[in-house]
Amino acid sequence: MDATSLATLWATVALIIFLGVAIYIKVPGLIAKALDARAAKISDELAEARRLREEAQQLLGQYQKKRKEAEQEAAAIVAAAKREADMLAAEAHKKTEDYVTRRTALAEQKIGQAEREAVAEVRASAVDIAVEAARTLLAAKVDAKAGADLFKSALQDVKAKLN
DSSP: OOHHHHHHHHHHHHHHHHHHHHHHTTHHHHHHHHHHHHHHHHHHHHHHHHHHHHHHHHHHHHHHHHHHHHHHHHHHHHHHHHHHHHHHHHHHHHHHHHHHHHHHHHHHHHHHHHHHHHHHHHHHHHHHHHHHHHHHHHHHHSOHHHHHHHHHHHHHHHHHHHO
């Protein structure tokens, strides 16, 4: 045997002894156990990551739902405020129209009253002037007794016609 084959033989024997000792002290079991523990840890971490992801998705869904509800509530508040503003504007417009109508009617009443008073004053002045003119004319043409009788009858005629 030459040196290389002797070295190969010893290397093979050493390898077989090493593998026998490794198997005897259960190294493959320890390695498998360590690998199983590592796989279990990774599996647990993956399960935890999935659980956290599901929780995050649930939270995201809740927040999106709350955001939508808040947007709807804000839209409802804006719509209610708009309706209230429209009602207030319509009420103010109606009150203004009522005020203008009342003021116009009051002004028309005052104008009508002033017209009636002016007509009454003109009539009274016309009666006074007519009576005075008739008295003056009759006094000049008729004697006192006949003048008084004519004056009274003319005065009654004028009063009857004016009323």
